[in-house]
Amino acid sequence: GENVEQHPSTLSVQEGDSAVIKCTYSDSASNYFPWYKQELGKRPQLIIDIRSNVGEKKDQRIAVTLNKTAKHFSLHITETQPEDSAVYFCAAGNFNKFYFGSGTKLNVKP
Amino acid sequence: GAGVSQSPSNKVTEKGKDVELRCDPISGHTALYWYRQSLGQGLEFLIYFQGNSAPDKSGLPSDRFSAERTGGSVSTLTIQRTQQEDSAVYLCASSFRGENEQYFGPGTRLTVT
Numbered sequence: 442g443e444n445v446e447q448h449p450s451t452l453s454v455q456e457g458d459s460a461v462i463k464c465t466y467s468d469s470a471s472n473y474f475p476w477y478k479q480e481l482g483k484r485p486q487l488i489i490d491i492r493s494n495v496g497e498k499k500d501q502r503i504a505v506t507l508n509k510t511a512k513h514f515s516l517h518i519t520e521t522q523p524e525d526s527a528v529y530f531c532a533a534g535n536f537n538k539f540y541f542g543s544g545t546k547l548n549v550k551p
Numbered sequence: 552g553a554g555v556s557q558s559p560s561n562k563v564t565e566k567g568k569d570v571e572l573r574c575d576p577i578s579g580h581t582a583l584y585w586y587r588q589s590l591g592q593g594l595e596f597l598i599y600f601q602g603n604s605a606p607d608k609s610g611l612p613s614d615r616f617s618a619e620r621t622g623g624s625v626s627t628l629t630i631q632r633t634q635q636e637d638s639a640v641y642l643c644a645s646s647f648r649g650e651n652e653q654y655f656g657p658g659t660r661l662t663v664t
Contacts, residue, residue, distance in 0.1 A: 442609070447593075473651045484642065484655040485594070530593060538607060539584070539653070541594040
């Protein structure tokens with residue numbers, strides 16, 4: 442099955458700095474790579490996703506890059522704000538099964 | 552419209568008892584997933600339903616866990632003879648066939664004493 446590894450487990454940045462979270466996966470059949478944000482006590486919510494036919498996708502301050510050859514993808518958050526503080530999960534899979542990384546706790550210090 | 556709902560929101564049970572957790576997906580969503588999230592951990596895939604097809608049960612941790620989906624809509628996750636290690640938040644998600652975005656419910660926090 443798929444194995445998704447996520448780093449770092451915790452990340453602390455100053456407000457306005459950039460944050461980068463990296464994930465690797467093992468199954469070359471995976472074709473969909475979403476990122477979820479989970480605030481304390483709340484449900485995970487999709488923030489951005491990328492499909493295997495695309496190398497990079499951007500949505501305002503958030504971007505995701507995918508390297509299918511190396512089997513890794515990354516989340517980039519620019520101009521971080523305190524409200525970006527949360528746990529972020531990457532996932533890899535296809536429409537019938539997804540495997541999630543262990544999460545990155547992002548703390549943005551004001 | 553209404554999102555994914557789950558009930559109960561919290562469940563405390565004694566070790567050895569059976570529990571049933573319910574998930575109501577978004578209307579029209581044919582795919583339904585169950586995940587388990589232990590404290591401070593990631594999401595562990597449990598089971599996947601797609602329409603009337605046989606479910607993918609490959610993530611169920613033991614034969615004490617089972618799930619069904621009636622009429623292609625509501626799903627119930629049953630844990631028999633609960634153990635303390637079953638304590639976790641159980642999350643349900645649904646998606647529209649052909650699209651990958653999963654919408655999560657609020658979860659059921661299960662505590663086995």
